[in-house]
Amino acid sequence: MNDKPSKDRSLIPVERIERSILLIRGHKVILDADLAALYGVETKQLIRAVKRNLPRFPDDFMFQLNEEESRNMRFHFGTSSQWGGRRYAPYAFTEQGVAMLSSVLRSKRAIQVNIEIMRAFVRLRQILASNKELAKRLDELEKKYDAQFKVVFDVYPVRDHKSCTMFM
Numbered sequence: 001m002n003d004k005p006s007k008d009r010s011l012i013p014v015e016r017i018e019r020s021i022l023l024i025r026g027h028k029v030i031l032d033a034d035l036a037a038l039y040g041v042e043t044k045q046l047i048r049a050v051k052r053n054l055p056r057f058p059d060d061f062m063f064q065l066n067e068e069e070s071r072n073m074r075f076h077f078g079t080s081s082q083w084g085g086r087r088y089a090p091y092a093f094t095e096q097g098v099a100m101l102s103s104v105l106r107s108k109r110a111i112q113v114n115i116e117i118m119r120a121f122v123r124l125r126q127i128l129a130s131n132k133e134l135a136k137r138l139d140e141l142e143k144k145y146d147a148q149f150k151v152v153f154d155v156y157p158v159r160d161h162k163s164c165t166m167f168m
Contacts, residue, residue, distance in 0.1 A: 061097035
C-alpha cells in the first residue's frame with residue numbers, strides 16, 4: 001500500500017488548512033500552534049526549531065503578534081486556562097515563512113504537510129482572484145443597468161410610490 005498521499009487523498013483535509021489561514025496585519029498567515037498541530041509536533045518544538053534558524057525568518061516570513069492582537073485572538077477563539085495557557089504571544093507565519101519551515105523541519109510529514117499548505121494558499125489566492133473578477137463584472141453590470149433605468153425613469157417619472165404598480 002502506498003503511504004504517499006495523492007492530490008485526491010490528502011494527509012490533512014484542505015478545509016482544515018484553509019480554516020487555519022487568518023488575515024493579520026494585511027497578511028494571510030497561519031499561527032504557530034496551528035502549524036504545530038498540522039505537523040504533529042508541540043508548539044514549543046516548532047518555535048525552538050525556528051529560533052535555531054532565525055536568519056531564515058525575516059519579518060515578512062514570520063512575526064510575533066503584539067499584545068492587542070494576542071488578546072483579540074484569545075477573545076475570538078476562546079481563552080486558555082489560567083494555569084495552562086501560553087506564556088508568550090503567538091508567532092504568525094506567512095506563506096513564505098511556511099515554505100521556509102520545510103528547510104527547518106526535516107521530517108517526511110513536515111514535507112507532505114508543507115506541500116498541502118502551499119496548495120491551500122494557492123487555492124485561496126485563486127478564490128480571491130475569481131471573487132475580485134466577479135465583483136468587477138457585477139459593478140460593470142450595475143453601472144450599465146443603472147444608466148438604462150435612469151433613461152426609463154427620466155421618460156416615465158414616478159410621481160409617488162402609490163402610482164408605481166411594478167411590484168404590486
